[in-house]
Each structure stands twice: as structure tokens, then as C-alpha cells.
Amino acid sequence: MTETPLYTALLEHQRKSRSSFHTPGHKSAPDALPEHLLSFDFTELPDTDSLYEAQGAILEAEQRAATVFGAARTLFSAGGCTLCLQTMLCLAAPCGGIILFDRILHRSVVNAMALLDITPVWILPRPTAGAGLPGRIESRDIEDALNRHPNAKAVFLTSPDYYGVLADIPAIAGVCQEKEVPLLVDNAHGTHLRFGTENLHPLSLGASATACSAHKTLPVLTGGAWLHLAEPSFVDEAKRAMALFGSTSPSYPIMASLDLARAWLEEKGHAAFSSLEQRVSAIRLLAEDLGFPSPLGLCDPTRLTLRTAQAGICGKDAAEQLRQMGVEPEYADDAQIVLIPTPFNSEEDFRRLEHGLKALHPQSPVTAAHPLPELPDYVLSPRQALLAPQETVSLSNSVGRIAAEAACPCPPGVPVVMPGEKITREIVDFLRRYGIFAMKVVK
Numbered sequence: 001m002t003e004t005p006l007y008t009a010l011l012e013h014q015r016k017s018r019s020s021f022h023t024p025g026h027k028s029a030p031d032a033l034p035e036h037l038l039s040f041d042f043t044e045l046p047d048t049d050s051l052y053e054a055q056g057a058i059l060e061a062e063q064r065a066a067t068v069f070g071a072a073r074t075l076f077s078a079g080g081c082t083l084c085l086q087t088m089l090c091l092a093a094p095c096g097g098i099i100l101f102d103r104i105l106h107r108s109v110v111n112a113m114a115l116l117d118i119t120p121v122w123i124l125p126r127p128t129a130g131a132g133l134p135g136r137i138e139s140r141d142i143e144d145a146l147n148r149h150p151n152a153k154a155v156f157l158t159s160p161d162y163y164g165v166l167a168d169i170p171a172i173a174g175v176c177q178e179k180e181v182p183l184l185v186d187n188a189h190g191t192h193l194r195f196g197t198e199n200l201h202p203l204s205l206g207a208s209a210t211a212c213s214a215h216k217t218l219p220v221l222t223g224g225a226w227l228h229l230a231e232p233s234f235v236d237e238a239k240r241a242m243a244l245f246g247s248t249s250p251s252y253p254i255m256a257s258l259d260l261a262r263a264w265l266e267e268k269g270h271a272a273f274s275s276l277e278q279r280v281s282a283i284r285l286l287a288e289d290l291g292f293p294s295p296l297g298l299c300d301p302t303r304l305t306l307r308t309a310q311a312g313i314c315g316k317d318a319a320e321q322l323r324q325m326g327v328e329p330e331y332a333d334d335a336q337i338v339l340i341p342t343p344f345n346s347e348e349d350f351r352r353l354e355h356g357l358k359a360l361h362p363q364s365p366v367t368a369a370h371p372l373p374e375l376p377d378y379v380l381s382p383r384q385a386l387l388a389p390q391e392t393v394s395l396s397n398s399v400g401r402i403a404a405e406a407a408c409p410c411p412p413g414v415p416v417v418m419p420g421e422k423i424t425r426e427i428v429d430f431l432r433r434y435g436i437f438a439m440k441v442v443k
């Protein structure tokens with residue numbers, strides 16, 4: 001065979017046998033997915049139904065998922081949560097318009113704004129989760145913004161965020177219901193939140209629609225996601241909206257894994273996530289003793305975000321040290337490491353992690369967090385900026401130019417500039433401190 005660089009890299013990575021504390025949620029555990037799933041790589045046939053025209057087995061599988069999650073309608077996606085987010089935004093604002101967005105959002109949402117010509121009105125989180133974390137959007141800020149923008153077509157939130165921090169969905173949903181505006185939630189990281197000791201799933205707490213990246217925390221192949229709809233007016237148009245963005249060749253193994261995961265949740269979900277919560281809680285206590293606190297306030301009880309910087313250990317160094325000890329985290333920035341445990345991690349994985357945490361030690365100095373610069377002026381819409389001709393310039397030459405990309409010191413955090421906003425001297429000084437030295441700008 002000729003060279004196979006990607007296949008070879010994957011093989012080499014697999015040989016390291018690190019304990020996976022990253023997505024996907026199945027962790028390649030032997031009991032997570034049937035081995036013969038690959039042999040189900042079929043296409044649309046009379047027996048296999050068709051995703052966007054579902055009338056048979058896919059429709060029935062979607063209806064069963066809707067029942068389990070308490071949705072009026074659930075749609076399968078083999079194009080990740082990204083496809084669910086595009087569909088959700090299209091249902092709320094098919095011809096553009098204003099939507100209120102929290103500023104902690106995934107780049108797929110910014111891209112969807114451009115595709116749909118949506119104008120964002122930003123709501124900033126309040127720093128209620130502790131140092132180095134974006135924090136939470138509060139219902140009073142949403143109420144104020146809705147009073148200022150009564151023509152807003154929806155409110156859009158990310159909850160939980162990448163760090164597992166949860167917004168107060170019941171309070172925010174209450175405001176949205178009063179103002180008769182749909183609440184859309186990017187629940188990419190919280191698909192499992194209905195299971196466990198408390199039901200924290202945003203759909204159960206009053207959201208009108210949720211986009212759920214099932215593959216992140218459940219036994220689902222990468223790319224499998226659910227769009228749950230509670231808002232009745234979204235239901236009829238949902239398939240048509242999804243078909244605008246999705247591939248006409250959705251993967252059957254991925255869709256089959258969504259169906260299997262739903263069946264697994266029905267049978268074992270509560271017990272599996274309740275016991276995972278206990279295991280995670282024990283690790284949090286250990287981490288706390290070692291000087292690595294977790295975020296403050298309401299959080300996903302299964303996410304491990306450990307603020308190692310509090311003990312003088314840079315999160316990125318901590319992640320590298322854990323890798324050397326056979327543990328692969330999901331993400332690290334200067335302040336913390338993020339680990340995604342699921343019921344498919346073994347006890348051996350958890351022991352390795354505990355062992356690794358105990359061995360962490362300071363290496364390079366921890367960078368102090370700097371206060372965010374003021375929100376810049378908005379000159380072009382995300383659509384105008386993202387679809388315009390662009391060029392990359394050095395950071396110092398970007399002052400006064402219009403950003404063609406979001407810039408964020410730690411990508412899941414709050415971007416200091418978004419596409420279409422004017423780059424200020426203050427923003428440049430801020431980004432330089434985080435090692436960002438070039439920017440894509442509109443030509």
C-alpha cells in the first residue's frame with residue numbers, strides 16, 4: 001500500500017492507549033456500540049427510509065427519541081450539532097432579522113448567522129463562575145435586551161458552555177415566554193442532562209428548541225446529533241429547513257447509533273449517569289484538595305473543569321503532563337483543563353486520572369487573566385464580513401480594520417471581536433498578550 005498519513009496517525013494514536021476524557025462519548029468501549037455498525041453503511045433504499053423525507057424507520061426512531069426527551073418533534077442529524085444549529089436558526093429567522101445571542105458561542109453559530117443574514121444583538125455573560133471562565137447570561141439582561149429590541153425573533157444561548165457551566169434556563173425561559181419570543185439553546189455539551197439525579201436538560205426547563213451534540217457525551221458515532229423542538233410552529237418546516245443545509249448522503253451507521261443510544265438511555269441512562277455523577281464528584285473533591293477548584297454555581301454534574309492555575313499550574317502544562325501519564329483531556333487553556341467523562345470510561349480510566357492529578361506540578365508561569373476590552377463597534381453584518389474578500393494582516397496593522405473572523409484568547413470563551421466589528425487599539429493590545437499576532441480582516 002502507498003503511504004496513508006491519516007490512517008497511520010490514527011493507528012499510532014490508538015497504540016498509545018490513553019484514557020479518553022474527550023469526545024466522542026462512546027470512548028471506543030467494547031460495550032458502547034456493536035462492532036458490525038460499519039456493515040450498516042447503506043443508502044436510501046425502500047427498506048431504510050430517507051432522512052429528509054422520513055416516513056418509515058427513521059421517522060419512527062425520531063418519534064421514539066422525541067418521547068424520551070419530551071419533545072414535540074425530534075430530528076436526527078448525521079451532520080453534527082452544527083446542522084441542528086443551522087436548522088434551529090433557520091426556523092426562527094428564515095429571512096434574517098435580529099436575534100439576541102450570548103457572546104459565548106460556537107463558530108458554527110456565527111457561520112449560520114452569515115448564511116441566514118441574521119443580525120446579532122450581543123448579551124455578555126456575568127462572571128459568576130470564577131476567574132478564567134466566561135460566566136453566565138442572566139435573565140435580567142435578556143429582559144433588558146428584549147425591551148430594547150422588541151422585534152427580536154429569538155433568544156439564543158449556549159448552555160452548558162464548554163466548561164459545563166449552566167445558565168438559569170427556567171428564569172430565562174420565563175422571560176422569553178412572557179415576551180413571546182422563542183428560546184433556542186445550543187445544548188451541544190448537555191445531551192445527557194435529562195438523565196442523572198436531576199433533570200437539567202434545557203428542553204425540560206422551558207427551551208423552545210435545543211441542538212444536542214449526542215456524540216459528545218453518549219454512545220453515538222461522531223457527527224450524530226438531535227434537534228429537539230418544543231415550539232409547535234417549528235415542527236412542520238423543520239425537515240425542509242434541515243435539508244437546506246445537510247448532506248444528501250447522511251451516514252446510516254451514525255443514525256443507527258442515535259437510535260441505539262436512545263434505547264440505551266431508556267434502559268440504562270438514569271442509573272449510568274447517576275453513578276457517573278458520584279464518581280465525578282469524588283474526583284472533584286480530590287482536585288479541590290489538590291488546589292484545583294471547579295467552576296462556581298450550577299454546573300453539569302458530569303463535566304470536570306479543574307482550575308489548575310489556582311495552584312500555580314498552567315492548564316496547558318497540566319494537560320501535557322496528564323498525556324504523559326496516559327490521560328487525554330478534551331481541552332486546556334492557561335487557567336484550566338476540561339475533561340469529558342461518560343459512563344463508558346472504565347474505573348481504570350478514573351484511577352489513571354486521579355493518579356495523574358496527584359502528580360501535576362508547576363512548569364511555566366501562569367499568565368494572569370486580563371479584563372476584556374469594551375465591545376467594539378459593529379460596522380458590517382456577519383454575512384457581509386464573512387462572505388467579503390479577506391486578507392490576513394499582522395495584528396498591529398489590524399487597528400481600524402473590520403474583522404473577518406472572531407478572535408478569542410481561549411476559543412470557547414468570550415470573543416473580543418466578531419466578524420463585522422471594528423478592531424480597536426485596545427483589542428490589539430489585549431490579543432497580543434495572549435500570543436495572537438495576525439488577524440483576518442475584510443479587504
Ligand SMILES: Cc1ncc(COP(=O)(O)O)c(C=O)c1O
Pocket residue numbers: 079080081082083105106108158161162186188189213223225
Ligand atoms: C458549544 C458548541 N456548539 C456546537 C458545536 C458543534 O457541534 P458539532 O461538532 O457536533 O457539529 C460545538 C462543537 O464543539 C460546541 O462546542
